[in-house]
Amino acid sequence: MDAYHKELTLQRISLEVKDKIKFYSDFIKIIATSEEFKNFAIRKTEQLDKYLSYLNQSLDTDLMFFVDKNGYVKASSAEYKEIIINENVSMRKYFRESINGNLSVFLARGIYTGRDDIKVSYPIYDKDRIIGVLVFQFEISENFKKQIAMENAFVMHSSGGILIGRPELRNRLIFNTAEEEINRIYREKIFGNDKLLPTEFKQIGEDVFEDFKGEKWQIIKWKLAEDWYLASFLNLSLYENYKAFLFAGLIILAFVSHYFTVRGFERVRNIFLNLAEEVEEKRIAFDAMDTGIIYTDTSGKIKYLNKEAMRILDISEEEKENITELSFKAHENPEFKILKYKGKEIPVIHSENPIAIKGVKFGDVITIKDATEIIQRQEMAKRLERLNVITKISAGIVHDFNNYLMVLTGNLSLLRELETSEDKKRNIEKMLEATKMMSTIIEQLRDLSPDLVSKREKISVEDIVKTSAAFVLGESKINYTIESEPSLLPIYADSAQLYRVFQNILMNAKQAMNNEGDIRIQLKNINNDGEIRDLKKGKYVCITITDSGPGIPEEYIDKIFDPFFTMKKEGKGLGLSIVKSIVEKMEGKIEVESTVGKGTTFRIYIPASENI
Missing domain, CATH: 1.10.287 (Helix Hairpins)
Structure with a gap:
């Protein structure tokens, strides 16, 4: 791959991080300029802690905190509050930039976590003076790191220090960096508590290096954020050898063609070489695109997929040979389609264009772009x-x-x-x-308010479920059963709020079944290794409540947790929105499944006390 296409590849990989930075940059400005947040920052530190925890959970960031004008952390979301409160961050670059009135994007390794994070910070104003800085922090995703590894790339600071990359490159310094600059990096803790070591490369030009074997390498860079680049090495020695080999081959071909005096051979050879070169260039260009490209023949069979199409379908080079055809169906949003493959349904931006020459169709070019994140x-x-x-x-x-x-x-x-x-x-x-x-x-x-005060304690969820069921269903004609694991883990929660969760769900079921029917309640321990989306990894207690009621129509299933939405004539539409709010504040999750005419199942995940 040449320098141009290497840069295209780096540009494609960087889009995920740059899009995420833009999203949080736009959002932090909205929050930082809101009157509600300013009031919290000026007068109510305790409420600000709760508000930051609420925002942190809603936005799926890892940490949010507020720094006063002197550089001390005064409020934080719950995750690292005990560690970070009252820490002095005045030496960090993001604070210095934002306290001077600017948006700052800062990549660094965490001092306490050792993770590779991105911080987005913005100043908080009271009238015309800056009173502090709001900071959003999120971890660089595993998907991004996976793509970096696939392309043999790395994330590099402008000083030449490598933050993310192959183990032999991580925490290495590839430039001839001045000692003053290295000391500044250590003061600002850009690489956390890690030290930078020299690499096997020797810098012999602005972007040219030589390894211990004497081979020359060019560094190709694409800017991620201020002072940070996504980079990769291009082997110049291999390129030079390749050019020499090609030149020698052409001389031999020319000699052979001249020797046999075949006039047409030169023309045929040139056409072949030009076509081969053009095809290879297009393949490289297609693979560098962030849009999936699929070519099908006239019968609809797949003949080609680029790398992005393979990533969207989650298939390997070997698996792509076995794909015959794909199917699409309509999405509720007309801007998208749903791509169906091996039981998976992937929302995509889709277009399809025929390939025709003089009215004869040879196939179709289908383009797809993963719309999941959008x-x-x-x-x-x-x-x-x-x-x-x-x-x-x-x-x-x-x-x-x-x-x-x-x-x-x-x-x-x-x-x-x-x-x-x-x-x-x-x-x-x-x-x-x-x-x-x-x-x-x-x-x-x-x-429903984010500043809800909760009193958490170690409790048995089984006792609360039994008490709630007896209270709501005790005098009805409903038959209910409670099945629980013998070694059910305790949870750490507010018992009063938990009563409201179960009583709300059971009361809804009771009313839907007109006081007759069956309810089955199951309690068990689960270990989430990442298979349950939007739920942190760890141990949980799962409570499943299944009724034999009329069920919820499909068009309403996504709305039942919305505030003020109700299917009851005299309902207020607050019950289930309160349930969802309480469960999420406990760092849990609630799911619902329903079949009209058969019943409804609610599944609630609450962190076990060992997680806390």
Whole structure:
């Protein structure tokens, strides 16, 4: 591969990281400039901790923290709070850039975690003065590292220090870097607590190196972020040898053709070489593209796939020989299609164009682009927008309405004590009952707020399930069973909130079945090794609740957790949104499956106490 195509490959690989950096850069500006966040940062450190934990979980970052103007960490999401609080980060480049009013993107190895992370930071203003810096931190993905390994590339600092790459290159320094620059790298902890060692390469030119065998290499770079590059070596010695070999071969061919005096041989040879060179160039160019390219013949059989198409389908070079055809079906969003292959359904951006010469069709060129991340971002943006609206509504209502309600309840209670007429007392009692209902609604809205205070303790989820089932289903005609593993792990949670989770789900099932039917509750330990999406790896207690009710129509299944969505005439649409909010604040997950006419299953994963 030449320098041009090597650079194209690096550009394609870097897109995942650059897209992620852009997404978090745009979002941090929205959060940092919101009045709600500014108020937390100025006055309410404890609420800011909870808000950062809420955002960290919603955005799937690894850490969020707030640094005051002096460089001390004053608030953090829960994961590393005990370690990072009150740490001085004033020497870090991201802080220095953002405290001067700039967005900063900073790659580095974690001091405490040893992970390779990216930090995006932005200043927080109070009127016209900067009061601190907000920082989003996320880990460089395994998929990105896998692609780097496949292409024999590495992530390199402008100083020449290698952060990510083959084991023999990691933490190596390939440039002739000044001692002052190396000391600065150590002060800023760019490579965490690791030291940089020299490599076997000797720099003999600006981007040219020589190894211990005497072979020459050129470094090809593509900029990832300020001071950081995705890079790879191009073997110049091999290239020179290849050119010499080709030249010698052409001389021999010319001699042979002249010797046999075959006039047409020279023309045929040149055509063949030009075609071969053109085909190889196009193959390299296609493989460097970030769009999947598939060529099919007139019968629809696949004749060619580029590297990106193989990545989307998750197949190897050997497996691609066995692929005969693919099928597509409509997606709910007309911008996308669903690619079906081996039982998998992959959302893609799809186009299909015929190959025809003089009206005769020879096949089709199909282009596909993985839309999974695009759809996830769209869904996340919608979800965050909904949550932001609910947060603002609930915060305003809970604060103001609760104040008015306390005044109203107090005055009604006083009026009841002073009133002598029994009829009027009964009317006052009815009004007091109404205030209790209002108080219940306020509590429900409070549960949707990100600053919900929870008191966690080590508890047995089996006891809470049994108590909840007896309370909700005890006097109904519903038959229920509870099956539990003998060695069920304890969990670390707020028992009062957990009661609300199970009582809400069981009450919905009871109402859907009109007090008749069967409910089966199963409790078991599971170990998530990554097979359950959107759930951290570790040990969990899984609670499965299955009813024999009418089921939920397919068009509603994705909406049942949305605030204010309900299928009941007199429902408020808050029950299941509260359930989901509580479970996610426990760092768990809730799933639902339903078949109309057969019933519904809720599956809840709660971290076992060993995870905490």
